[in-house]
Amino acid sequence: GAVVSQHPSWVICKSGTSVKIECRSLDFQATTMFWYRQFPKQSLMLMATSNEGSKATYEQGVEKDKFLINHASLTLSTLTVTSAHPEDSSFYICSASAGADYNEQFFGPGTRLTVL
Amino acid sequence: GQNIDQPTEMTATEGAIVQINCTYQTSGFNGLFWYQQHAGEAPTFLSYNVLDGLEEKGRFSSFLSRSKGYSYLLLKELQMKDSASYLCAPMDSNYQLIWGAGTKLIIKP
Numbered sequence: 001g002a003v004v005s006q007h008p009s010w011v012i013c014k015s016g017t018s019v020k021i022e023c024r025s026l027d028f029q030a031t032t033m034f035w036y037r038q039f040p041k042q043s044l045m046l047m048a049t050s051n052e053g054s055k056a057t058y059e060q061g062v063e064k065d066k067f068l069i070n071h072a073s074l075t076l077s078t079l080t081v082t083s084a085h086p087e088d089s090s091f092y093i094c095s096a097s098a099g100a101d102y103n104e105q106f107f108g109p110g111t112r113l114t115v116l
Numbered sequence: 117g118q119n120i121d122q123p124t125e126m127t128a129t130e131g132a133i134v135q136i137n138c139t140y141q142t143s144g145f146n147g148l149f150w151y152q153q154h155a156g157e158a159p160t161f162l163s164y165n166v167l168d169g170l171e172e173k174g175r176f177s178s179f180l181s182r183s184k185g186y187s188y189l190l191l192k193e194l195q196m197k198d199s200a201s202y203l204c205a206p207m208d209s210n211y212q213l214i215w216g217a218g219t220k221l222i223i224k225p
Contacts, residue, residue, distance in 0.1 A: 107158040
């Protein structure tokens with residue numbers, strides 16, 4: 001299957017700083033990328049959907065000014081958590097699909113963020 | 117509203133068979149995915165059903181009944197490595213996956 005990478009795998013930062021997480025599709029062109037957040041023992045929560053070259057669509061309750069998403073190319077999307085706070089500590093997972101509508105989502109390995 | 121209903125936790129014995137049920141309600145329907153998620157890791161794809169019936173793939177099979185809003189994942193010849201959470205995720209009319217909390221499967225020797 002297709003491979004999606006995320007970097008970094010884990011990050012610890014101080015409260016108030018910004019953190020950038022990269023999501024790359026390594027062997028296919030990802031028309032659409034999805035960013036999820038998952039707290040312990042809870043379901044995946046979709047934060048936003050991004051299509052290459054256009055602005056991301058954020059889910060209700062997700063602050064677009066706090067979680068900046070850039071999908072500048074067909075193989076790279078970035079999520080920047082600005083002015084991070086301890087409550088932003090979570091497991092952030094990206095996924096990518098090659099089609100505009102149905103297509104299997106391939107998940108990255110996730111990034112564990114801890115904000116002190 | 118959109119809703120997924122799966123058992124929170126199940127326990128089974130190594131070598132046995134287990135069936136994980138899922139009922140769902142979505143706005144429109146474009147198929148249903150099953151994913152496996154080990155603790156601390158991202159989900160990995162197991163199966164996709166869009167038509168009624170059974171799809172078999174090795175030790176894993178998935179069944180769908182669209183009229184009943186029902187699916188199940190069947191795992192045969194259970195191995196210890198199958199201990200994980202299993203996520204049922206239907207896709208709605210906007211091609212968005214709807215996620216529940218999943219079923220945590222515990223395999224005992």
